[in-house]
Amino acid sequence: MSKKPQENETIGFIGLGMMGHGIAKNIVEKGYPLTVIAHRNRTPVDDLIARGASEAPSLAELAARSSVVFLCVTGSPEVEAAVRRPGGLAAHLQPGSIVVDCSSSDPSSTVQLAAELKAKGIDFADAPLSRTPKEAWEGTLDTMVGAQDAVFARLRPILDTWAGKIVHIGGVGDGHRMKLLNNFISLGYGALYAEALALADRVGISADRVDSVIRGGRMDCGFYQTFMKFTLEGDRDAHKFSLANAFKDLRYLESMANGAGLVNPVGNAVKNAYAVAVAAGGAADYVPMLPAYVDGLNGGDTKN
Numbered sequence: 001m002s003k004k005p006q007e008n009e010t011i012g013f014i015g016l017g018m019m020g021h022g023i024a025k026n027i028v029e030k031g032y033p034l035t036v037i038a039h040r041n042r043t044p045v046d047d048l049i050a051r052g053a054s055e056a057p058s059l060a061e062l063a064a065r066s067s068v069v070f071l072c073v074t075g076s077p078e079v080e081a082a083v084r085r086p087g088g089l090a091a092h093l094q095p096g097s098i099v100v101d102c103s104s105s106d107p108s109s110t111v112q113l114a115a116e117l118k119a120k121g122i123d124f125a126d127a128p129l130s131r132t133p134k135e136a137w138e139g140t141l142d143t144m145v146g147a148q149d150a151v152f153a154r155l156r157p158i159l160d161t162w163a164g165k166i167v168h169i170g171g172v173g174d175g176h177r178m179k180l181l182n183n184f185i186s187l188g189y190g191a192l193y194a195e196a197l198a199l200a201d202r203v204g205i206s207a208d209r210v211d212s213v214i215r216g217g218r219m220d221c222g223f224y225q226t227f228m229k230f231t232l233e234g235d236r237d238a239h240k241f242s243l244a245n246a247f248k249d250l251r252y253l254e255s256m257a258n259g260a261g262l263v264n265p266v267g268n269a270v271k272n273a274y275a276v277a278v279a280a281g282g283a284a285d286y287v288p289m290l291p292a293y294v295d296g297l298n299g300g301d302t303k304n
Contacts, residue, residue: 009158011035012056012066014082015103016044018240019129020072022136023102026162027070028053030139035065059085063092068158072102072129075248076109083113095121098151102127102143104183104245106252107176108259110146114172123151124172127159128179132226133240140164144182146175180253184267186223187246187287191273193227194290201295207231230288243290244283247274 010033013024021044028034034053038045045055056062059082063069069089071079079101083089089099099117101110105126114124125147135141142165145152152168159166169178200210211228214220229238250271257264277285277293292300 009033009067009154010065011158012037012062012069013072014059014062014069015039015072015078016041016048017072018133019102019136019141020044020070021047022133022138023070023072023141023162024048024053025051025137026139027158030161032158032161035062037062058087059089060087060092063089063097066093066097068098068100068155069093070100070102074245075103075252076106079103079105080109080113083117090117090120090122093117093120093122098123098125098155100125100127100155101176102129104128104179104249104252105176107173107180107256110176111173123148125151125155126173126175126179127155128175130179130182135164136162143167144169144175144178146170146172146177148172177256180249180256183246183249184253184270187250187274188266188270189221189223190227190246190287190290191270193224194273194294197231197291198294198298198300201291202298227288230286231291236286239286239288241287242283243274243277243285243287243293246287247271247278247283250274 011027012035013020014037016024016036024034024036025048028048028051034048035056036045036048036053037056037059049055056065071082073079083099099122110126117124125145127143127145130142139162141163143159143163144167146169147155148171169175197207197210211232214224226239229235250267253267254271257267276297277290280293280296282289282293
């Protein structure tokens with residue numbers, strides 16, 4: 001275990017899912033006092049307690065114990081509820097605290113929450129994530145941070161416990177704006193791969209033959225490799241990002257484009273590729289499973 005950090009920060013963590021569990025594990029193992037709260041699944045809570053974390057029975061108690069609270073939840077509705085609800089963070093954090101949203105959230109919501117908390121003397125930062133649960137566990141995630149300079153400087157040692165690449169994008173909301181751009185690019189790849197693989201199958205070219213051309217060439221990348229790990233090997237855990245979350249992020253992107261007055265036909269096309277899959281019952285499936293839903297649009301079997 002790393003030496004205990006000198007910073008006098010106490011950390012609260014909300015959202016111990018596939019990404020949050022690994023992040024929280026690195027925070028507590030690298031010496032920060034950590035308080036967590038259970039939601040539906042006790043397994044990550046019990047694991048973190050065994051590593052030295054403590055459990056709070058309520059958001060109010062977690063806030064009372066914490067100078068910095070991380071949220072790693074589904075999106076803006078869940079973040080807003082944790083902050084605004086009676087007994088939530090806004091009501092119980094002390095002035096001088098920081099709320100850090102690691103979720104993929106709507107930037108307009110982020111900016112509004114930051115203003116509400118600032119009025120109470122509480123700072124807000126957005127630090128959404130890139131990469132997978134594997135890197136979360138290893139402490140090598142990417143994060144793109146929106147925060148005032150002083151807030152970012154204070155957070156940096158904590159972010160260092162779980163991120164290998166940390167980019168300070170700009171002010172509050174800019175991290176979430178950049179995350180939506182990042183996911184537009186990556187999920188755009190996913191939509192292209194899905195349609196290309198479905199078409200290849202229809203014209204008699206197997207996925208492994210497609211891969212033999214793409215892999216190692218100019219069109220190869222890390223996203224492609226984890227996507228294809230499911231296609232070629234059937235590894236359902238290779239790229240654990242749900243179609244429902246993909247669709248949600250692309251709706252946030254559409255809202256951001258609308259707010260900026262930008263016509264974004266490619267973004268809408270990508271969004272609709274995931275909308276079709278979710279409407280067909282694929283919400284809980286992962287992004288690499290999208291080709292089956294493209295095939296289903298054309299009379300094929302959507303079962304994975």
